[in-house]
Amino acid sequence: MGSLKQASDDYSKRIKRFWKRIFDDVFSSSACSRSFEEEYRGIHSDKAIELYVSVMDEGRSRELFSFIKKLHSTAAMNCEALRKLVKKFDKGAIARGEEMLTSSFLHELYSSSFSNYPCLEGYIDALRDSLVASEGEDAEDEDSDNENYSIQEKVSSSYRNDTTAVKRRAEELTWLKTMLASIPPMDLSALVAHRGFHCPRDGTNRRPLENSLSAFEMAWCGGIKLCECDVALTKDEKLVLAHDEDFSRLALDPNAVCSKTKVQDLTMKEIISLTFKSGSRPPLLLDVLRSAQAIGGDSKLVIEIKPGNQEACTALVRLFRHHLDLIDRCEVIMSFDAFTMHRLKSELEDMAISLTTERFGSLSPPSKHSFDRRVDSPIKLPRVLLLTVAKEPQKHYELWVDILNPSPIHSWLKHGNKSSLDGVYLQYQPVMLEPAGIRGLRHLSKQYKVGIWGEFRKDPDDYFTAMQLINECGVSYVNTDLPRSFRANASDFKQHRMTVSPKDQIMEVYETSNFFG
Numbered sequence: 001m002g003s004l005k006q007a008s009d010d011y012s013k014r015i016k017r018f019w020k021r022i023f024d025d026v027f028s029s030s031a032c033s034r035s036f037e038e039e040y041r042g043i044h045s046d047k048a049i050e051l052y053v054s055v056m057d058e059g060r061s062r063e064l065f066s067f068i069k070k071l072h073s074t075a076a077m078n079c080e081a082l083r084k085l086v087k088k089f090d091k092g093a094i095a096r097g098e099e100m101l102t103s104s105f106l107h108e109l110y111s112s113s114f115s116n117y118p119c120l121e122g123y124i125d126a127l128r129d130s131l132v133a134s135e136g137e138d139a140e141d142e143d144s145d146n147e148n149y150s151i152q153e154k155v156s157s158s159y160r161n162d163t164t165a166v167k168r169r170a171e172e173l174t175w176l177k178t179m180l181a182s183i184p185p186m187d188l189s190a191l192v193a194h195r196g197f198h199c200p201r202d203g204t205n206r207r208p209l210e211n212s213l214s215a216f217e218m219a220w221c222g223g224i225k226l227c228e229c230d231v232a233l234t235k236d237e238k239l240v241l242a243h244d245e246d247f248s249r250l251a252l253d254p255n256a257v258c259s260k261t262k263v264q265d266l267t268m269k270e271i272i273s274l275t276f277k278s279g280s281r282p283p284l285l286l287d288v289l290r291s292a293q294a295i296g297g298d299s300k301l302v303i304e305i306k307p308g309n310q311e312a313c314t315a316l317v318r319l320f321r322h323h324l325d326l327i328d329r330c331e332v333i334m335s336f337d338a339f340t341m342h343r344l345k346s347e348l349e350d351m352a353i354s355l356t357t358e359r360f361g362s363l364s365p366p367s368k369h370s371f372d373r374r375v376d377s378p379i380k381l382p383r384v385l386l387l388t389v390a391k392e393p394q395k396h397y398e399l400w401v402d403i404l405n406p407s408p409i410h411s412w413l414k415h416g417n418k419s420s421l422d423g424v425y426l427q428y429q430p431v432m433l434e435p436a437g438i439r440g441l442r443h444l445s446k447q448y449k450v451g452i453w454g455e456f457r458k459d460p461d462d463y464f465t466a467m468q469l470i471n472e473c474g475v476s477y478v479n480t481d482l483p484r485s486f487r488a489n490a491s492d493f494k495q496h497r498m499t500v501s502p503k504d505q506i507m508e509v510y511e512t513s514n515f516f517g
Contacts, residue, residue, distance in 0.1 A: 004108060007078055008113045011071070015071075018064070018067065018071070019048075023048070025056055026052055026055055045123070046122075049127055049130055053127065053130035054130070061127070062235060062236065064127065065128070065131065068120060072120040073308065073311065075114045075115075076117050078114060079114060087102075169206060169207075173221075176197060176218070176222040176482065177223055179486065179487070187466075188223065188224075189226075190466075191466060191478055192226040192228050193228065193480065193481075193482060194453075194480060194481050195228060195230070196208065196210065196212065196214075196215025196229070197216075197218045197224070197482060198210040198215045198481075200483075202277070204278040208278060209277060209280060211230060211242065211243060211283075212241075213287060213291060215227075216291060216292070217295065219482075220291075220295045220297075220299040225298040225299065225300065226301070227299075228479060229302070229304070231285050231303055232264060233311050234266055235264065235266055237311070239285040239286070240268065240282050240284055241283050242282060245262050246259065247259050248260050251274055251276060252275040253275070256274070258271070258273060268284075299329070300328075300330060300331040302477065305333065305335040306335070306337075307337035309337075314347065317344070317347045317351055320351065321355075327381065331383065332383045332384075332449075333382050333383070333384050333385070334387050334425050335386070336386075336388075336397050337397050338386055338397075338412055341386055342421065345384045348382070383422040385421060385423045386399070386413060386423075387425045388401045388426050388427060389401075390427035403431060403432055403437050403441055403444075404440055412424075422448065423449030423450055424448060425450075425451035425453055425477070426450065427454065428455075428459040432473065433465070433469075437473075438472050441474065442472070449476045450473075450475045450476055452479065454479060461483055461486065462483075462487055463486055464487065
């Protein structure tokens with residue numbers, strides 16, 4: 001009870017600080033006068049926020065915006081964490097002879113001040129709308145061709161004239177196309193190019209940098225159907241592709257202030273000022289989705305959202321709502337954060353219901369399909385998957401699972417009485433290629449969508465392993481960095497499968513798998 005009271009008191013103090021800052025700043029500004037105070041007496045909360053943005057400079061307004069978003073995120077996570085602790089404690093409480101906390105504690109939790117965090121969403125929306133209005137632009141429907149936000153791959157003139165580099169790139173693309181052309185279409189549809197067709201060592205001589213527009217375009221044009229990417233939310237709520245907390249690893253000048261600043265603390269304009277080693281810029285997610293749409297076919301993204309980044313999920317749903325034609329360019333959204341994924345699943349389903357209502361004028365039950373109000377064809381919502389690890393968790397949000405005992409997965413994918421998540425993205429384990437592991441994966445794949453990811457230079461990344469996971473284990477997605485050692489002679493494997501027994505195939509694959517090189 002003491003911890004709950006402390007959390008509630010702290011939350012109340014921060015809310016008070018939020019509103020005190022608004023009224024202190026507004027009524028101490030140069031715009032304030034006797035008539036000004038008279039005009040705004042008894043002002044409504046939404047109008048007060050709108051007034052604050054109009055009176056204060058943009059930097060001050062964005063600081064307040066960041067403050068209230070962090071407060072909302074912290075309160076939501078604390079409330080959910082306490083609820084889960086109660087649930088965990090009550091499991092077996094009667095058998096232990098102890099009183100259940102559900103009846104004695106949850107009413108205290110739900111009546112505490114910080115459990116009322118959903119009301120902050122109204123303040124966040126009001127601040128966002130006011131900031132957008134002050135900028136004179138739509139926060140999500142920006143024109144990708146606008147020179148301020150156009151994210152194009154810019155290659156220096158000196159590099160364009162480097163015929164050696166051009167030849168290397170051409171050879172790499174030719175290898176990719178030839179290798180992928182030898183893989184059966186059904187198997188190819190399950191391969192996921194990790195961060196696009198890139199060099200895992202951050203080189204730029206043969207392949208583009210990770211999470212760059214050219215890395216995805218080269219992969220899709222080469223024959224890959226699915227590309228995995230990482231997204232982050234900028235300070236001004238633009239979804240940008242970024243794997244690390246900052247851009248220092250990829251920046252041309254890693255010591256520059258913007259390179260060492262966290263992505264979440266940068267505006268998109270500041271990110272535009274960055275130059276990567278390749279001369280490219282970090283692309284907006286919107287630009288990458290538009291590229292996938294322009295290339296066409298089955299070109300799609302698998303999007304990873306970093307743990308604790310609930311705001312990115314909301315921004316992603318908002319992006320889909322503004323760009324309904326791009327929803328089918330997203331195959332999967334995943335994260336290690338179960339709470340964030342359940343919330344995203346709920347927001348996606350709410351969006352589907354509202355779109356159906358707008359189109360047909362009546363409510364329908366939550367569905368994985370909704371209808372685009374602009375076109376006649378149905379839209380399939382992205383699958384929402386939970387990422388897991390194959391070893392003892394090193395971070396608080398990680399969920400560890402052994403494929404020989406996957407029972408915890410079922411409870412992780414459920415959230416109260418709501419729909420379950422669509423599946424899991426498991427970290428590779430050697431036992432997955434043994435008979436018991438194959439049986440476990442096959443059984444799991446019949447119930448959920450299953451993906452497999454691996455660690456660079458540690459886990460196998462080759463054609464034999466991928467085909468074993470896809471064909472024998474039934475998984476839907478297998479991540480790959482597409483190393484040169486992946487498998488040039490895919491036809492050899494087809495012939496091999498015709499002459500070797502399934503059991504011998506399993507053992508041989510396990511013993512001869514190549515590793516990341």
